[in-house]
Amino acid sequence: MSTAMNRRAVLKAGAAFAGTAALAPTTLRAERAAINYWHTFTGQLEFGALTNTVMPMFAKAHPEVSLEQEPIPNSEFMAKMTAAVVSDSKPDTSMLASERFADLHAMGALTDITDRVESWERRGDFDDSRFASVTDSEGRIYGVPAFAFVDWMYYRKDWFEEAGIAPPTTMEEMRAAAIALTDPAKGRYGFGMRGAAGGQHYIGNILESFGSPVQRADGSVGLDRDKAIEAMDWYAGLYTRDKVAPESAPNDGFRQIMEAFKTGQTAMLWHHTGSLRSISEHLELGEEFATLPMPAGPAARVARLGYASHAITNERNADTAWEWLKFWGEPDVAVAFLDATGYFPASTAAANDERIVSNPIYAPAVETLGFGVPHPSFPGYAGWSENVALAAFQQILIGSATAEQAVDEMIAELDRAIN
């Protein structure tokens, strides 16, 4: 990046001198070929896959482009992007998680690439629905999906067999199984609830499962108070009444729920397909643990299909950045990336690859692709769900608010977030 910046600085200075015209063409070519790319591949596995698998492949296919990758942790991504937008120093291209689309689009961080996508030779490889999460209300497209995060459930197959319980398909069955498998004396809990950072994701799921989606099918936003109360009461009740979640649940984030499951302290866990590999390193896949689609709630069966797309975030090198966006759609790249990380390809063509379809462990994910729904997508949702919904839910968990009070706060703040 710094060399690229210098080159740009040199170029700007050079442009001021008409006499250096002879030099300009070479500088220009170098300029066009250098792009920077922001991403959130900060986990060991994915970062390695990017730098050791995808980037070398890209370098081979596009030797004229020098790609400068910049890892940015998820927790700081929006802060850095915000600063870059305000000060007009955005990167050339960036990863675009579907949950962030609404906010980034609203702040004008993304470049319209509708024409490029429509004339792309691989457009046919992608189901139309794949682009839904990066398309605005006027039908303009802003990203190319690279891979998917499919919500599903991990469960302790051996414990279920030992207790003679069938794997749950509904939330009530799940609750019953959790109660049966909870044995604090053995240090076992039925459900690894994510009550801290990241837990807002499942709050959104539960609300929708009980018939109170934050964003309705027609795009309108708002909660159904009674159903939302029922949802929060049921979900928090797993911890407060049924006591099937570890005591630490209100402070359990990604790391804690994973460690509890890996060390045999919880029987069921909600997460996406991306953590299959790391769990397999601790527990035996197919013997000790297996995977299931998300259980159905009283009103709906909700599992999110989140896509990580790539977007052009700066016009200056749009042509070069487009090469990078497209590259992730190559089936070879997508499957190599899946091999390295376990992330599902977004390309429909790649997802139908024999290696995925024939693997029984992936069957629940393939099933989920059929009924999965996108994340709510409107400006303010991410902030509301993290700052308001999660905090309100935690208050029910620790007993400082009732489900009614928590939902009333969610409704009031949601109203403020969108108006």
Added chain:
Amino acid sequence: MEFSSRIDLDRRSGGRWAALNPLTWLGELSETRYWMYLLLLPSAAMLVAVVLYPTLYGFDLSFRQYRLTRPDLGTGYVGLMHYKRILTDAVFWLSLYNTMIWVTLSIVLEFLLGLLAALALHRNLPGTRVFAVMILLPFFLPNVVAGHMWSLMLDSRMGVINDVLVNIGLLDSYKAWFVSPVTAMGTAIIVEAWHSFPFFTLLILAGLKGIPQDLYKAAQIDGASGFSQLRLITLPMLKTVIAAAVILRVIGLVNSPDLLLILTGGGPGRSTQVLSLYAFQTAYRDFNFGYGGALAVVMFLILMIFAWAYIRISKVNRD
């Protein structure tokens, strides 16, 4: 050292270059009545250059509508709208309350530990140097690292602290420290105190070294006990050092959300939500820069009032 050799050189060369020597003309300048202002000029210029614009910008924001994700609302002035909202914002008042508890208890604990450690180190017993290094070590750990290491040690599943407490019989079973509001705040304060009390130790220690020993000798001859020596000599002599340390720490604690962000993220249920965290979330999670700016201005004013009152009360400025 350099300076003194230059002065010697100067004298030897018979002052021929005296007129050009900065020590000479600056020395003359130093006798003028503007000298102190000249001494202040470089640092003041530096601060104005770096701070003035960002600060004014922040104040300006607090009177504007500025929601990054709502360009349709524009960025016009909205007067005191954000400030009016603060008055009725329950989260703000909760954060203010939490901030006061967080800051007060942390400072008290840090000061007491820091003072005790400094007094003990100041006795210059054999081995002091080793103890000093060990005691000052926590402060050197970046917040990021300290926060994560403590969260590992306090973990409710594999935390060594739980294991030790269970083994010595203080706990029946592993405890999830960050789950109840009281233990979450209490634990965070202990971690903060662990991390920052060396700040007080080092400052007070350096201050102690500056107190002339004669004072203590005189007091001993008068038969003053150790405690009254502390009360009558040590603490008064350290007044400015302590006052400066307290103010600086308070500002640091109020303004920096790092440690709480890692340990609790403000939870559970906002029970460790402090103002700095709230302002950060408002600006970078809700992208509401106007309201975030107003929160920052209010924090700033609270700190100003505190500093003003504290300086008045502790009379730092009267020698």
Added chain:
Amino acid sequence: MANIASHARSKRIMDGLSYLLLVTLSFICIFPILWTFLTSLKLEEDIVTSTLQYIPRRITFDNYVTLWQQSSYPKLVLNSLIVTTTTIGICLLTGTIAAYAFARFEFRGRTQLMLAYLVVRMFPAVMMIIPLFVVMRSIGLLDSTIGLAVAYTSFLLPLFVWMLKGFFDAAPKELESAARIDGATRLVAMIRIVIPIARNGLLATCVFVAIAAWNEFLFALMLTTSQGSRTWPVGLHLMVGEFQLPWGMLAAGGIISILPVIVLFALVQRAMVSGLTAGAVKG
């Protein structure tokens, strides 16, 4: 006589109590760091386990090796060093004389100015970042070590001035007066008398500013974007990612992040403790 005996006895008691306190505090301070070190030598499956191991049964240095390979540690540390020394340099050059002025002169607006220096520190970093970002960008210092050091002075220079003023206050004024009577200019008195007397305070102040600059995170995260200027805490945090870095590597990162600081401190500490007791203050 009895008085002296009781003094000796109470001194012994105080010494004993001091030792007790020092040992306890040292243990409390060292334990987490020791635990971090032990953790850094463990295999991940010995850390994430339901049976705690105090002394690792198996020892590995893989965490350090991987960290070294992945993090470009030398570059990050070099950047941190540049930022830290530049910050210290700016503070020493501009801050020392300011602290001296505040400590030694009565002048109009002194209290207000001192407060102004403090006020500068009070504006929350959260809100300073974006405008600072814009400023740095317009003067071409965005994503540079110098720019970062300049940003640090916004809150470290006031810290420096305030801390050092306390030490100048504590330094006796008699020597300075004597030098002035001997005909030394204010400048000479400051450079040759006052600053040497307060050198221990100066050292302590520099150490704090250095540590603060070394460990600073928020500004470094927001104002740098590339390897070329990224500092160590940010580099480490990027590896921690969304808490996905294995504990062992995180611990290894913690240990190697304090090594340079410990080395620096060990050097300075000698001068600080021994120099202080024998130093000019007594004169």
